Amino acid sequence: MRIATLGPADSNHAFVLSRYLVQRGLQDSEVTLIDDFPQAFADLEKGHYDYLLQVSAHFSHGDCVGHFMHRVFPVDTFIAASRPLALAVRRDVEQPTSVLRQPATRFYTDLSQWQEIDASTTVEALERLRAGQADAAIVAEDAVERFADELTCLRRLGAALDTWVLYASRPLSCLSLHDNPALQEHFNTVRR
Template sequence: MIFATLGPEGNNHVLVLRRYLDSRGPADAEVRLFDEFPAAFAALVAGEVDRVLQCTAHFSHADCIGRFMHRAFPVDAFVAGSHPLALLAQREIAEPRQVARQPATRYYTDLSSFDEEIDAPTTVAVAEGLVEGRFEAGICARQVLEQHPGDLRLIEDLGPALDVWVLYGTQPLADQNPLVV
């Protein structure tokens, strides 16, 4: 079976998909990563992948449900935590004026002290921008601080986000399935 989700490697979608496969299998599953969810859902309905995993907090969730209604169906749902998150800043900038965040993280903490909020497609993109010096501050995986302690500093530890995740397939669940009420 081929399971699809949002890339790149190292983001929360990949983390949670690998946890899911470790606990629920199948053991021989192949993982395919996509740059955006509409392409993953299109691959699902075209028969190129067997399942798509999406976090319900992802900004494209409602759009994908509507766009692929009656062709992509929820076949499993569960709760899972993300990588522990943090609000990080460039070490040499005492008072950052801009903050980058993936849209789903915009309310994870008070960002009102920043003059500018910058949308990034993933928390991985936020991390890359921080490390490359393109962003003054940002919300991303806390492990980025451990990987770059000389370049970054901690503003606020946010912990993991606990979200609902949905696995989609092309056949609806039977009415007798315990997930169907």
């Protein structure tokens, strides 16, 4: 099975995909890390991949769904936690004023006092932060530990719970609502 998602290897998409494949018993799948979702949707339609995983919070999600309607189909959805995130600051900066952030993370903490700079991924935000292109960035929390000599944690943001969609080039043969014990338990606690 060939499955694609957004890279690079330490991206949140790759992180969630690896856990998904383990949970589904599909660890032997061939994984391709892409850098452009519209192109990946086109490649899925052409048969270059069997499946494509995308988080619904990705800025291109709505456009991809609309553009490839009736040609690429959602075949699975799930909720998964992201890698824990943090607002990291370069150690050589006394008064940080600029922050790199991936658009989906822009509301994870109050950035109103900062000059906000777009980065396409949290991985890119980290690379550019380390290159001195901003004073701070929203990055994977473990990056603060990996680069402890360069970065310090200003604020731990934790993991985001996101909705993920797995796409294929053909629809499911039967659409159904699966029994979900966790959801049923949630409904039961709300009814009390």
